[in-house]
Amino acid sequence: MKVTATDSAVDISPVPDTWQRRHLLGLEALSKDDILTLLHTAVELKAATGGCKDKLSILQGKTIANMFFENSTRTRNSFSLAARRLGADTVEFSASSSSLSKGETLIDTAKTIEAMNVDAMVVRHSTPGSPHLLSQNVSCSILNAGDGPHEHPTQGMLDIMTIFEQRGTLEGLTVAMVGDITYSRTARSNIWGLKKLGAHVIVCGPSTLVSKAWEDFGVEVSYSLDDIIPRCDVLNLLRIQFERQYTRPFPSVREYAFLYGMNRKRMEQAKDDILIMAPGPINRGVEITPDVADGPHSVILHQVTNGIAVRMAALYLTTSANQQA
């Protein structure tokens, strides 16, 4: 596909025939090929935009609606920027200022927005499955930007892309997700994506937040960060989702930091080339100390940049796919 960038002509690979998804609802349902297509398209678009800075016009004439029924700053802005970098128009929708507060249902709200001729909706919602419900009731593309603790596919992909950039492959790497797995959509999307690309995945955290049942899905379960650190190529330090918990699953933040906080002392046990990641927002002093977050092993800010690349890829692929997902 020949496209015109702001100041020079750039070739972007056409959407491969193997990609037939109009929606991006989660990484669990994606094939390895699909995940590689997303990854390679993101890498390509990052390069073509000079590191997610320049504008292309491959989505010119398309309209992307950001529909966030739950608060978000980074993901929302990341999707907005991604859409605009590719030349699309964006519509912003907030639950608090919408008709939902006037009693309109989710489906009616989505149908109303769709009638404004949008090509894709980026949906964040606190209830798992809400993007799936919309995908069955509207005809535009639906991109899941986080549905409760279920999935956050672009977050999973940007984490994968960040590791891929540093290591050139995911195959054979040991990646640990540390912290609140139960309430983390980031953990779930990472687990599915990483497993499909051949990484060994460990979930580690308090036993109240890490289900033993993950073992049924080929994931290693650990309750001791100190035990697993020496084996890890990547540590992804998750935030505690206090807002989703009914009974607090551990006694205190202090005890959590004592058991699972990544600090200088624990870094001494790690491999020399370990990558430290965090989906953010980070709580300095809880899951990660400032010296680690800002240290040489940290790729946290790369993750943020790659978020735009992955979202450009997701918007491009889903809105260009002709087939039903």
Add this chain to the structure above:
Amino acid sequence: MPSIIIRNGRIIDPSQSLDEVSDLLIQDGKIAAIGTNLGTADEEVEAAGKIVSPGLVDAHVQLREPGFEEDETIESGTAAAINGGFTSIACLPNTSPTTDTQAQVQFIQQKASQADNCHVFVIACVSKNREGQELAEMGILTQAGAVAFSDAPHPLQKTDLFRRALEYSRMFDVPILDHPEIPELSQSGLMHSGAISMVLGLSGMHPDSEELATGRDLRLAETTGARLHLMDISTEGSVELIRRAKARGVNVSSEICIANLHLTDEVMRTFDSNYKVNPPLRSQNHIDACIAGLQDGTIDVITSGHAPRASEKKMTELDRAPFGMSQIEITLGLAITNLVVPGHLDFPTLIGKLSTNPAKALKLDKGTLSVGTAADVTIIDPKVTWKVDSNQFASLSTNTPFNELTLTGRAETVIVDGTIKLQR
């Protein structure tokens, strides 16, 4: 009133341990005779190859009127019952206002009588306004015609109130029905707690929530000697607790909703709110244990758990959608398809669970074909295959995940008090 003769049917009546091919004569609205050479009648019904059963009894139905007429009315719900082969239903008190006064009981009876479809028996509230704080006027309500007491679908949360209710109910010999659930263990739960809920990120309802309540309820029934009927059994642990309690002689009966015998939590992967029921659809080991419980008599009753909900309530986010399925019209078909066809239960046992046992649990003068009793009869075609079409439901609500499903077995003729209400 015209007399009716049903010829050549397989007459199954668990109340008399009857299972024979014979004729059944109805005169003056009552069962007049079972046998051969019964002469002629005003109406002839040929039933060769079919099962002649006592009218089916559903012990667990939500009728939604008054208060939620967008979901179901007494007229539409009773028409749905007839369509499903049920000649008697017992309705839950979760109306608005709740069924906790004499006037409310009489309102339901009057509406049911006007609708003139099936018999309706009223389950009144255990507690005033179903708030779980103070006992409702059980004596007056019994006098008004309430046959049982329950706060369902709410569980009886307060143990001291529950204990008092059981003690008090003994004076009237009426059963207390509880939906066993410890809410703090199933708080905000949307599905069975297990590997699937973990993957989907949906809050789970742990079997402990049901089993702790079941254990408590059985203990209270044992110490008070009152009549306890446990609703909505769905777990392996509950079945085992009830089995042991029955072996000790505890005065308990139990029921299971048909949906909990058929589907596992795997279906929640669709995020379809039509699968959202309470108790939740559990894993196969629980289903297997419940089937074993039906086979050995631990679970006495199969119900529809009919919970009609208007589509605008269901077509929403999973946490906002109410629990329940519109089930009464397909319960018999699901039961035959999933319990009799695979060989889990034979027809006499199934008819016991759908007629004789629920009548006994609620102490109703139903569920029998004994000569001299009111002629409530359901004629079942055990072989017919048919496709569920929710657009054809008599129920106002179509919240079923079973639409388009092909089922085996259906009620072909339904007779209430000697009057044919349905003839396919």
